[in-house]
Amino acid sequence: MPKGTIIKALSGYYYVKSEGEVYQCRGRGNFRKRKLTPLVGDDVEFESSNKTDGYVLEILERKNELIRPPIANVDQALLIFSAQEPAFNTLLLDRFLVHIEANDILPVICLSKLDLLDQPEELKDDLNVYREIGYEVIETSSTEEIGLEDVRTVFEDKVTVVAGQSGVGKSTLLNALNPELNLETNQISNHLGRGKHTTRHVELIPFGEGLVADTPGFSSLDFVDMEPEDLTIYFPEMRDRRPDCKFRGCTHTSEPKCAVKAALADGEIAQFRYEHYEKFLQEINEQKQRRY
Known part of the structure; x- marks a missing residue:
């Protein structure tokens, strides 16, 4: 039975990469009865007579999974928070950190839009708190190409989920690191004070020597089933x-x-x-x- 990794889930299809080839598959009928849902990042067993008509037969054991964004077997999370537009939000960052820590995923904090700060030292105290706790914190500006090489090294040999509040510049940062990605971006809506949701699905993308997932933006996390x-x-x-x-x-x-x-x-x-x-x-x- 061939094995592979789901690299994209879209419109009821799962795209399984195996030995350099990608197969379009549907989920096995009994997944629903077993209350199982294949996720991007899952290692699976599948069968396929051709590249467009396959079936995911079994989901192999996961080391971790996230609910929002829906993804499995993640090594680390690059949590992107902007300095401005929207303003840096420690409460939301701590929600993300708790969620990531609870799933045994390594968090890396990335501050974007550094160029929008009136005073570069504005957020120094807050960022130092996280550094003293032991978190890696990278300060970046896609516009001025600040900190991009530091971010690039984070992705090496890892499966990385990129997450953060809508409008913080996730796609812009990834595009700056790899222009060939050409991910869709949108300007901040001044009326709403937040970005539009430009990423519609989760997909694992080859990124240097690793894989990166650009995920739908979201702004809140519930502490589901946490004691x-x-x-x-x-x-x-x-x-x-x-x-x-x-x-x-x-x-x-x-x-x-x-x-x-x-x-x-x-x-x-x-x-x-x-x-x-x-x-x-x-x-x-x-x-x-x-x-x-």
């Missing part, structure tokens, strides 16, 4: 201090002798990150109450 006690794990600066809390299962909100609250008081944890943690914790608890 309140697990949220700390996805904030590295809290995860590292959790063993030092007096109480097992400490939520770092009102418990005494909490190592996280002590670090916050000492300025070792950024106030805005802790506030985002509290907000996400409240959302998770509220979602859990609605489920029951």
Whole structure:
């Protein structure tokens, strides 16, 4: 049985790449009964008598998957956030980071549109917070070709999902790195204050020595099926201090002798990150109450 990787899903068809050839396939009929959906990035077994009439027969084990964008077996996520238009948003970035951390995917933060800042040092403090936590942060401008080589090296030998709020310049950045891609871009809508959704489907594209997925833009993430006690794990600066809390299962909100609250008081944890943690914790608890 031949094996391959789904590199594109569009209009009910799955495009499977195997040994340098691409086969157009439909999903096996029992996937729906088994509540399975093939995703871009899936390694699969398939059969095909020709390049346009194949069937995906089995989805091989995934190492991870994302719901939005729908993609599997990702090595890392390049999270692109613009300095301006739309303005840099740490709350939304932290939502992305929690979502990516929860799926065991390596996040890389990329600041785009650096040229739109009046003062280059404007976001320095916020970006340094993420660097101190241990995240890689790359500052770029497609217009002025700043930081492009740093981004290019990120893609080597990796499957990378490129994600971020609509209008931050994902397609523009990818085009600047590889003009042959010729991905569709749109200007920011001044009326809406955000970009139009120019990417309609998920597709894995050869990019240097790796593969990159340009994905539909989106601006919110729900904490689906996340347990309140697990949220700390996805904030590295809290995860590292959790063993030092007096109480097992400490939520770092009102418990005494909490190592996280002590670090916050000492300025070792950024106030805005802790506030985002509290907000996400409240959302998770509220979602859990609605489920029951």
